Amino acid sequence: MPKRLVYSLPDEVLEHVFSFIQSDKDRNVVSAVSKSWYEIERWCRRKIFVGNCYAVSPKMVIRRFPHVRSIELKGKPHFADFNLVPDGWGGYVLPWITEMAGAYPWLEEIRLKRMVVTDESLELIAKSFKDFKVLVLASCEGFSTDGLAAIAASCKNLRELDLRESEVDDSSVHWLSHFPETYTSMVSLNISCLGSDEVSFSALERLVSRCPNLRSLKLNRAVPLDKTANILRLAPQLVEFGTCTYSAELRSDVFSNLAGAFSNCKELRSLCGFWDVVPDYLPAIYSVCSRLTSLNLSYATIQSPDLIKLVSHCPSLQRLLVLDYIEDSGLEALASNCKDLQELRVFPSDPFDAEPNASLTEQGLVAVSLGCPKLQSVLYFCRRMSNAALVTIAQNRPNLTRFRLCIIEPNTTDYLTGEPFDVGFGAIVEHCKDLIRLSLSGLLTDCVFEYIGKYAKKLEMLSVAFAGDSDLGLHHVLSGCESLRKLEIRDCPFGDKALLTNAAKLETMRSLWMSSCSVSFGACKLLSQKMPRLNVEVIDERGPPDSRPENCTVDKLYIYRSVAGLRFDMPPFVWTKDEDLALRLSP
Amino acid sequence: MCMELQLGLAPPGSDTWSRPLLKLGLYEDINVNSKKRGFDHGYLEDEFSAASFKNYEKGLVGWPPVKTWRRKKLRCQVHNHMTAAENGCCGGRASNSTYVKVKMEGVVIARKIDISIHQSFETLTTTLMTMFDIFDENRRSFKLTYQDKEGDWLIAEDVPWR
Numbered sequence: 001m002p003k004r005l006v007y008s009l010p011d012e013v014l015e016h017v018f019s020f021i022q023s024d025k026d027r028n029v030v031s032a033v034s035k036s037w038y039e040i041e042r043w044c045r046r047k048i049f050v051g052n053c054y055a056v057s058p059k060m061v062i063r064r065f066p067h068v069r070s071i072e073l074k075g076k077p078h079f080a081d082f083n084l085v086p087d088g089w090g091g092y093v094l095p096w097i098t099e100m101a102g103a104y105p106w107l108e109e110i111r112l113k114r115m116v117v118t119d120e121s122l123e124l125i126a127k128s129f130k131d132f133k134v135l136v137l138a139s140c141e142g143f144s145t146d147g148l149a150a151i152a153a154s155c156k157n158l159r160e161l162d163l164r165e166s167e168v169d170d171s172s173v174h175w176l177s178h179f180p181e182t183y184t185s186m187v188s189l190n191i192s193c194l195g196s197d198e199v200s201f202s203a204l205e206r207l208v209s210r211c212p213n214l215r216s217l218k219l220n221r222a223v224p225l226d227k228t229a230n231i232l233r234l235a236p237q238l239v240e241f242g243t244c245t246y247s248a249e250l251r252s253d254v255f256s257n258l259a260g261a262f263s264n265c266k267e268l269r270s271l272c273g274f275w276d277v278v279p280d281y282l283p284a285i286y287s288v289c290s291r292l293t294s295l296n297l298s299y300a301t302i303q304s305p306d307l308i309k310l311v312s313h314c315p316s317l318q319r320l321l322v323l324d325y326i327e328d329s330g331l332e333a334l335a336s337n338c339k340d341l342q343e344l345r346v347f348p349s350d351p352f353d354a355e356p357n358a359s360l361t362e363q364g365l366v367a368v369s370l371g372c373p374k375l376q377s378v379l380y381f382c383r384r385m386s387n388a389a390l391v392t393i394a395q396n397r398p399n400l401t402r403f404r405l406c407i408i409e410p411n412t413t414d415y416l417t418g419e420p421f422d423v424g425f426g427a428i429v430e431h432c433k434d435l436i437r438l439s440l441s442g443l444l445t446d447c448v449f450e451y452i453g454k455y456a457k458k459l460e461m462l463s464v465a466f467a468g469d470s471d472l473g474l475h476h477v478l479s480g481c482e483s484l485r486k487l488e489i490r491d492c493p494f495g496d497k498a499l500l501t502n503a504a505k506l507e508t509m510r511s512l513w514m515s516s517c518s519v520s521f522g523a524c525k526l527l528s529q530k531m532p533r534l535n536v537e538v539i540d541e542r543g544p545p546d547s548r549p550e551n552c553t554v555d556k557l558y559i560y561r562s563v564a565g566l567r568f569d570m571p572p573f574v575w576t577k578d579e580d581l582a583l584r585l586s587p
Numbered sequence: 588m589c590m591e592l593q594l595g596l597a598p599p600g601s602d603t604w605s606r607p608l609l610k611l612g613l614y615e616d617i618n619v620n621s622k623k624r625g626f627d628h629g630y631l632e633d634e635f636s637a638a639s640f641k642n643y644e645k646g647l648v649g650w651p652p653v654k655t656w657r658r659k660k661l662r663c664q665v666h667n668h669m670t671a672a673e674n675g676c677c678g679g680r681a682s683n684s685t686y687v688k689v690k691m692e693g694v695v696i697a698r699k700i701d702i703s704i705h706q707s708f709e710t711l712t713t714t715l716m717t718m719f720d721i722f723d724e725n726r727r728s729f730k731l732t733y734q735d736k737e738g739d740w741l742i743a744e745d746v747p748w749r
Contacts, residue, residue, distance in 0.1 A: 079649065081652075081654045081655065081656075082648075082650070082652045082653075082654070082655070083648055083649045083655055084648065139654075139656070165654070165656045193656075275660070298657070299660055299661060301661075347657065348651065348653065349661070351651045351653050351658070381653075406651050406652060408651050410647070410650065439652075463652075465650065465652075490649075490650075
């Protein structure tokens with residue numbers, strides 16, 4: 001009886017129930033229950049996440065979900081961040097904006113990552129969506145301040161404009177001044193990526209002063225330090241603040257003005273920026289330190305003693321990003337002061353120098369793993385590591401969910417025993433049962449992959465470089481890691497066998513990247529033929545792979561599942577099994 | 588003389604940028620007659636250039652995996668930082684190192700040499716020529732330049748050694 005009752009509930013009631021279900025995963029499950037639930041669900045889904053913009057076409061999304069208000073798209077593969085993807089590869093957002101302009105007049109939010117955005121796209125956004133509220137462009141490129149001006153001028157209800165880590169061309173337009181005087185809705189503004197000519201300070205001040213709901217403001221470098229106090233006094237309600245250049249001649253009036261302004265900000269919980277830091281100005285933030293939960297000092301080239309002083313004022317810290325200048329001693333101080341720490345990222349101050357320029361070793365990470373019981377997420381660049389340290393870390397912190405270790409020199413061995421790090425990373429995957437992201441480094445044999453395949457059942461993303469001995473390594477991962485979604489590999493001796501044997505696995509994943517490995521073009525063609533729902537893209541700038549023997553290895557390979565078929569915007573250096581290859585080769 | 592961080596070797600009157608870059612088009616509009624500006628731009632671009640960025644030792648692209656964006660920001664900063672330190676502004680690390688980075692035009696990988704072990708331009712130039720495999724007969728066609736506080740590239744031999 002009760003079962004029938006559920007199925008006889010009117011659509012509106014079901015819709016109302018579904019409105020409490022926000023997560024994509026849950027929504028997908030709901031839509032698979034029955035045909036009628038599928039129908040009801042698709043009409044009321046408001047938020048879409050597309051992890052690979054080429055996995056589906058905009059028309060298909062629109063056909064299934066007619067009333068979307070919020071969309072998130074990701075373009076280029078992750079390794080594009082490290083210059084492994086040539087310019088012009090793809091990830092263009094314009095086709096999506098064009099389709100959505102017609103289909104979703106009430107679209108409110110667009111979040112993009114690693115996509116090519118043009119001024120034309122921005123102008124189309126500004127023109128097409130009357131109630132547009134949120135624009136996040138993370139690691140995007142291809143647009144200028146002209147496009148930003150269009151957004152500023154037209155989007156009356158814009159709440160969030162976040163350009164994090166994007167490349168913006170300066171068209172010399174004072175785009176900030178394009179926000180009309182009547183515009184007061186800004187809640188979150190991140191312009192930290194902009195150059196010096198691209199922001200007019202007085203326009204910024206006026207904007208801040210008329211937006212009472214501003215909670216997050218990340219300035220760009222060019223704003224001088226003595227102006228920071230002005231901005232803070234206009235927005236004491238800020239929760240998140242990114243400073244501009246944190247350097248100036250030391251003057252007591254500037255200092256006390258700044259310190260006073262910071263002390264007014266009772267809601268401040270997160271600080272970042274700190275470009276060109278002059279340590280003498282750091283005490284100006286002490287009044288807010290006890291409440292800080294997030295601190296990004298990863299651009300602050302200050303030394304360990306100053307970092308230790310700062311960190312010891314921040315007992316509530318949950319997230320710290322810092323350079324290796326913090327050294328082992330600084331991390332020890334962190335471990336004793338910051339018991340709520342959940343995330344730590346230590347970046348290299350001089351990544352290309354063979355010699356270490358800061359005394360940061362595996363000891364620092366071990367200390368933090370011991371002292372910080374809530375530590376879940378680690379990104380750590382160092383030059384020295386041991387299996388013993390990794391085992392200790394794994395045993396101390398079985399609650400780790402993200403572990404990314406970069407031992408800077410490829411093929412480095414355990415400095416105590418001279419061995420590869422198979423045992424160390426093996427311990428990590430064995431003890432940390434909820435690990436969802438892992439990046440490997442140092443000398444590694446096929447053994448480590450056997451451990452990963454055996455233990456890392458929740459692993460979703462794996463990054464591998466200069467590791468392994470044979471196809472067996474790759475086979476262990478593809479056959480063992482049940483939750484794997486993204487796999488990125490560079491400079492490993494993995495080839496055709498592992499790939500072809502595990503072809504079906506690839507359709508259960510979002511994508512696979514392999515560069516400087518041993519996969520032949522012949523295998524790529526074969527894989528393509530076997531798996532029609534996979535796009536197998538060979539990136540090779542040496543000319544058509546067909547002009548070389550079939551067993552010649554390809555330079556880079558990007559394989560992703562797609563229901564949209566081959567994309568139409570491939571540049572000349574991307575090769576697929578496309579029968580029209582001959583046509584593309586002709587001038 | 589205040590020696591800044593970078594020295595450069597450039598064939599005088601060079602008219603092509605034969606750097607192994609994908610973005611060759613980027614250099615078309617540079618006034619290549621102005622060696623000073625061109626080299627400076629070329630040098631900085633090379634540091635940040637997407638395609639050609641290589642680790643000094645191995646010539647590896649994209650390793651270690653530090654985002655281009657982050658590398659750029661940090662590099663700009665270190666440069667400004669050193670300049671500020673030179674100008675007597677507070678803060679920053681006093682560099683006790685006498686190592687200086689040397690770049691040769693047309694070669695992606697820079698090298699480091701210890702300035703303090705040389706007493707004259709002659710010995711410095713000889714060491715650099717050996718380092719970059721330039722034979723004696725070609726020596727004349729290369730010029731030693733250095734970058735001053737303002738970021739201008741000047742001819743090294745124009746100023747006294749000290």
